[in-house]
Amino acid sequence: SFSRMRHFTTALTALVFAAAPLAAQQPSQYPTSWDPKLLERPDVKSAMAMLEKNFPQQLEEWVRLTEMPGKSGQEQARGAYVKAAFEKEGLKPTVDSIGNVVAVRKGTGGGPTIVIMAHMDVVFPNDTPRKVRRSGDTLFAPGVGDNTASVANMLATLRTMNATRFASKGDIIFIGTTQEELGLKGAEYWLRTNPRPDLLIVPDGAFGSVAYGALGIYWTKYVFTGPGAHTLASRGRPTPVRAVAAAIDRLYQLQFPALPDGAVMNIGQIHGGNIFNAVPQELYFTVDLRSSDPVLLDSLDRTITRVTQEVATEYKVGLRVEIEQKNQAGGTEKQLAGARAHPLVQTAVDINRALGISTGMPGAMEAVATGATDANPGVVRKIPSIAIGGSKANGAHQLTEYALASTALPSTKLLYLLTATFADGVKVVPPAKIVP
Template sequence: MTHEVALLVALLAALSPALATDQVSYPTKFSSALADDPGVKQALAYLDENFESQVTEWIRITEMPAKSTFEAQRGAYVRAELEPLGLEVSVDAAGNVTARRPGTGGGPTVVFAAHMDTVHPMDTDLHVTRKDGRLHAPGIFDNSASVANMLQAARALDAAKVRTKGDVIFVATVQEELGLEGMEKWLDDHKGVPDMVVALDGGLGPVNYGALGIYWSRMRFTAEGSHTNTSRGRPHPARAAARAILDIYAIPLPDPGAPVGAVYNVGMIEGGKVVNAIPQEVWFTVDLRTVDPELLAALDTAIEATCAAAAKAEGVAFAREDIQKSPAGGRPDQLADRRAHPLVQTAVDV
């Protein structure tokens, strides 16, 4: 066990006691009067009356290939659907589609964002099938559903002639699966514009008010290589990579029931050009995730140290390449001020 892994074990032990769970009352903007507002009732009725058409659109969007950086077809569709509502629609250089619904004035600007991209290759069979009242297809959930939901919400507000004090901005973003690239560009281009941002992603029920830290890295092992006939005893990048992967999966994680979890995964492996030789290079990727900044850093350090130790043991060179780093938002105890924001409890109440 490396000293980095030992430190990680100590960190996990320190984090193991359950976080405080005292009941706290949080501020909310939701009220029965709001639910009884004629405009709100009419908007909700629109959603109920047009549910089947929403499902049809959900299927249509799902069947549009949209691997990250190839979202143009979906973007064109979103734009074409929002423009007839009289919204101010624009598309930026990255492909993000933005539609502004002006308010009457004096209220906060709220952004609703749904990413258009999926992780699936462009040649994936995206045909949607129905079985037992469920839809089945790659990307049907993440995040085709939220794009359809956002479009229908915009239509419902329009049909009910709901007037908000603040502006409501709908954003269909690109390249979320590559590390929130589209959303980050949009925020950089619109500094100071939104007062609140609601990301539509995932199933109904959970309301997330932090941010999942995600580190993607490529671990590369290299050596001179050799023909199989002369390979015995020589430094071997494949052996180093294999040792590293096995040792990574021995790095401890929080228990499944812990208040804050973490997960890692080796998702891609590549190396070698011929069957009959030691590969000169072998690499694999690591996907590391947790909301805890300290735990994210500790696990990342332990994973890199594990790879370096494997490379040393096998006599090969090692280099790490960062693919993307999205910082962790924090543990619940670190986000008490965020949890207390009225937007969070309002979403929970709704």
């Protein structure tokens, strides 16, 4: 997803994993709302059995959705499917001006409003071959993991709630969001134009991890301009090409701490020029800058712009700075101590453990103070928000992407159990006393 844009990238996950102390899964120092007795409640037992029984149909729907076009900004086919599925479940979905498909499952009153967001878009052009290839438990297709699995998980959760007559005090709002891969635009729009929810749960991101932070993501285009010239008249004249080359070289010499506590910068595009035999009049490169630390993010952003402006002046060319987006950072792990202490985070960790999803993972990987999903705009607004993963997948944003089919079942159970836990309010089980 933006996700990996969004999502933790595989590299970031590996980095955090490598840095994490191999902590035993001892009793948590954080409050939780998880009660294992919930699994014995008749309606919940029935729901778990139903998810297992209906999983073959869920898998078929996952494949069907994956094979639909869904490029960011062109999600209409998937949106129409999700809308029809909501309608079939007796809800009255609406489609807002950015294309989000929104359906409210009304509560009886007096409970928290829980929003579940799964983004419908993928990064791939609509003419990309999307046929899913199966090999054992593995599904191969562009977009299969990021984030199509989660859309199917969300629909399965809704159907199961209805079939088991699940009752909640608060409203549960199901949203298929758009343009996540273009900067979380659908989620940002919905949160900006609707009443503030009490909890935000986003099935997306790394399988087994609970992301409660927000990686700030700044996208900027630096456009160098000049008068141009024929090659024969080019000697000694200013050229945007030399400025671009010098600027990129200097930017990659900048020194700053690495993620997860520092930042990462990538120059993802260089474009310009039309013919061999002329100095281009315009040339640009793009910068993708990310950090969880809002102070570091803004500081580096200013530094990058200053360095680029200095180069433009030195090489006597014009410079135009175009800001594509500025998704704000949620804060460092220390700054997010309050968010980590909200029971939503530890409850998700505890359910992951109960379902065996995070078995064998270091404790530091179970809850991470970063993220690049639709949960980000919730984190920035101080709404208790987490991303919980939708399947175990690899190769996001690549044609070679694949997902393990069976992992969508525990991911869906996690989504159901999380929602069921908080449907009537936030009950807090005090943290265990940690004995040194």
